[in-house]
Amino acid sequence: MLEVMDVDVCYGEFQVLHQVSVTVKTGELVVLLGPNGHGKSTLLKTICGMMSPAAGRIKFDGEAIDRLPANKIVEMGLTYIAEDRHLFPYMSVLKNLKLGGFNKNAHAKEEKNLAWVLNLFPRLNERLNQYASTLSGGEARMLALARGLMSNARFMAIDEPSLGLSPNLRMDVFNIIKEINDRGITLLLVEQCVPEVVEIADRFYLMEEGLITFEGDSKSIMKNTDIKEAFLGM
Amino acid sequence: MLRELLDVLISGITIGSVYAMMAIGMALIYGVTKVFNFAYGSFYTMGGYLAFVFFGFNLGYLPVLALVVPALFLAGMGTEKFIVRPLRKHDNWEMAAVMITLGLALFLDNLYQVIFGSYVKSLPSLFTGNLNIGTVVFSVQDVAIFIVAISIMFLFMIFLGRTRTGMAVEAVAQDTVGAEIVGIPKDMVFGFVFGVSAVLVGMGGILLAPKYYVSPFGGWNILVKAWVITALGGMGSIRGSLYAAFILGIVEAFVGWQFGYTWTLFAWFAVLLITLIIRPQGLLGTWG
Numbered sequence: 001m002l003e004v005m006d007v008d009v010c011y012g013e014f015q016v017l018h019q020v021s022v023t024v025k026t027g028e029l030v031v032l033l034g035p036n037g038h039g040k041s042t043l044l045k046t047i048c049g050m051m052s053p054a055a056g057r058i059k060f061d062g063e064a065i066d067r068l069p070a071n072k073i074v075e076m077g078l079t080y081i082a083e084d085r086h087l088f089p090y091m092s093v094l095k096n097l098k099l100g101g102f103n104k105n106a107h108a109k110e111e112k113n114l115a116w117v118l119n120l121f122p123r124l125n126e127r128l129n130q131y132a133s134t135l136s137g138g139e140a141r142m143l144a145l146a147r148g149l150m151s152n153a154r155f156m157a158i159d160e161p162s163l164g165l166s167p168n169l170r171m172d173v174f175n176i177i178k179e180i181n182d183r184g185i186t187l188l189l190v191e192q193c194v195p196e197v198v199e200i201a202d203r204f205y206l207m208e209e210g211l212i213t214f215e216g217d218s219k220s221i222m223k224n225t226d227i228k229e230a231f232l233g234m
Numbered sequence: 235m236l237r238e239l240l241d242v243l244i245s246g247i248t249i250g251s252v253y254a255m256m257a258i259g260m261a262l263i264y265g266v267t268k269v270f271n272f273a274y275g276s277f278y279t280m281g282g283y284l285a286f287v288f289f290g291f292n293l294g295y296l297p298v299l300a301l302v303v304p305a306l307f308l309a310g311m312g313t314e315k316f317i318v319r320p321l322r323k324h325d326n327w328e329m330a331a332v333m334i335t336l337g338l339a340l341f342l343d344n345l346y347q348v349i350f351g352s353y354v355k356s357l358p359s360l361f362t363g364n365l366n367i368g369t370v371v372f373s374v375q376d377v378a379i380f381i382v383a384i385s386i387m388f389l390f391m392i393f394l395g396r397t398r399t400g401m402a403v404e405a406v407a408q409d410t411v412g413a414e415i416v417g418i419p420k421d422m423v424f425g426f427v428f429g430v431s432a433v434l435v436g437m438g439g440i441l442l443a444p445k446y447y448v449s450p451f452g453g454w455n456i457l458v459k460a461w462v463i464t465a466l467g468g469m470g471s472i473r474g475s476l477y478a479a480f481i482l483g484i485v486e487a488f489v490g491w492q493f494g495y496t497w498t499l500f501a502w503f504a505v506l507l508i509t510l511i512i513r514p515q516g517l518l519g520t521w522g
Contacts, residue, residue, distance in 0.1 A: 012325070071414070074415075088408040102401075102418055
């Protein structure tokens, strides 16, 4: 479904990603591991059209998307959820959710998607008329995820969904992510040091210094003690 | 004395309504695109000169506006698309945008001087005559200016609050990256905002022309005033600009009456300074 082929990305003169290739098949839940500041978020931003690669190709459903603006990519069904959330602070939770369904394909299904999302996140249902800026960290993260789900996406690239959450909340978030995946939405997650992901992920990539240094399924990662200790915190 | 005071107040509210309309355009550009548009005043002048040209064909006010409004919109949108947008790719583009819009302002103002000469031009009066309500005398023209400015503002506010495009504009203002994430075409929003703000300030140029005439460099005064209003209201806050414009319009009228209009900006800066000392973020420092 998603093919990233030999992608180089630079910030000005500084090259961040080197010949990165990542593939995600339809229905999979793939996790991208790696230390902070080694290019994981840059890869997600490049996939969703907020940065352009200096070289290489990115295809979604067989179509090249590496030169498309972000809004066209959202329309195609690929939604990105940023680590730093980027909610609309002075809008109500409800308006944030409605804006999540801004693209023309999601617009017609707004009510159906809203009902589903609020069922998934009952906490948000209680806070519908509050400004997004008044939410707690955990709630804001839920809203970012919920807003993304409103877009009618078939593929979601989620940057560190569990960052800064308590272990209990983290478990909730991973259960919800599993549920999203079970509904047929293909997922690419960026995570680090979160043992829970082993239970839900189909495959893993490891990124270090802008290079993919490991690729494999849950079994093969469990055999690799170095990775287990350093990047999964197990 | 009381009659005079009332006249001054009315004149202040009239001019305040036009300032409000123009300041909203400024707040909109800054709030949404984060560009400090130095060419803003030149679009004020552009409105006046475009109207002057079309009046030359013996058209009435409505046909002239029907031609000038889309022309202004396109000019504003073109400025964003061809002059500002290419800069956004680079670091430190905000400074570059200031320099390039300053260049555009100088270019346009000198162009006006080459085409129209340095003498002021006047536009026909919208209405003549007076309206007597009790002992108070209103000039019909002032009333018309007030009604037109207020209507344009209200239409625009309703548009922002009620339509999908309006929602997109607000989203970009609050978080541009967030807007991109939900699939809002941010470049289109930027272009739209520049277009609308050119219409808002250009309409101001037309509404004020019967009182203040059109001159090649007349936009600078408006640029400074729009800045003071947006700073007083709180950068990027539309509602704040609205209040600030009326306050400063009334200040202008009173200062003009008591000390002469040369002291207007002096008084404005005094009000701005005192307010910013007490409230550094302006009256309403966030999107409202």
